[in-house]
Amino acid sequence: MSALTLAVRDSNTMLRRNLLHARRYPSLTLNLLLTPVMLLLLFVYIFGDVMSAGLGTGGGADRSAYLAYLVPGILMLTIGSTTIGSAVSVSTDMTEGIIARFRTMAIHRGSVLIGHVLGSVLQCVMSVVLVGAVAVAIGFRAVDSTALEWILAVGLLALVSLALTWIAVGMGLSSPNVEAASNNAMPLMILPLLSSAFVPVDAMPGWFRPIAEYQPFTPAIETLRGLLLGTGIGHNGWLAVAWCLALTALGYLWSTSLFNRDPK
Structure with a gap:
């Protein structure tokens, strides 16, 4: 059996293991999922009338x-909150000793x-689909998005998920315990x-605007907004992809370096 075949087989086994853990212990996923749903409902039904004024569209x-x-x-917030569970899951494996046992087994490292x-x-x-379903149920509709734009939107969400997951894995490996x-x-x-x-970046205070503008989430959000709503994307598309590729590479190198380090 070739090394590639072994890697695919063992990775598939580990994928099933992690999905089974998520199914048996759904409380963490549900807790992380409830945050974006509650924020969605809060900002639409409690602050929606006021916040819409910041868009220049008027009142209720x-x-x-x-x-x-x-x-x-x-x-995007849903993806960020869901990946926290990855850091917790990886840290749990590291602190409970299962990783040490895996190191002694004949599996692809x-x-x-x-x-x-x-x-x-x-x-x-799956979390994005569930939160999106809630959004559709309360009235969200994409505006004249083509099939290509939907494909690009799904691809962007998957790419952001991959980038943030690798960062979360590195955080889990570098943490001394699950709480950390x-x-x-x-x-x-x-x-x-x-x-x-x-709120739009232009509506923020001048001293805070660079913080909001030059971070990974704003280009990704503006790109997704453009794909779903037909607004201008401009340079945000390239920035979002560049951020995702950079974070993926950084997270991968960081995680593999920590994981391959010989235990003391």
Whole structure:
């Protein structure tokens, strides 16, 4: 059996293992999923009338306009919050000794991390679908999006999921315990709150605008917003892809370096 065949077989086994763990312990996924759903409902039904004024659309009759603006940001927030579970899962494996046992078995070394990454990306996609279904149920509609734009939107969500998952895996491997892993991964959920997810960058104070503009989530959100709503994307598309590729490479190198380090 070739090395590639072994890698695919063992990675598939690890993927099934992680999906079974997610099914047996759904509380973590549900807790992380409830945050973007609650924020979606809160900002639409409690703050929607006020926040729509920041879009320059006026009062309460334009709550639907703010819903359309909000959903792409909430979908990115969903990915960020879901990947926190990956950091917790990896840290759990490291602290409970199962990784040490895997090191003694005749399995492909990288399959352990690949299983975590693929499992997390699938969970991110399912979480996005569920949150998107809630958004559609309360009135969100994409505006004249073509089939190609839908494909690009799904591809962007998957690419962001992959990038953030590798970063989360590195955070989990570098954390001494599960609690630290959960805390270390919190920026993955906080950064979307400091982006253009809820209000346009132009409406922010001048001193804060560079923070919101030059971070990974804002270009991704603006690109997704353009694909779903037909707004201008400009240079955000290339920035989003560049951020995702850079974070994927950084997370991969960081995670594999930590994982391949000989235990003390």
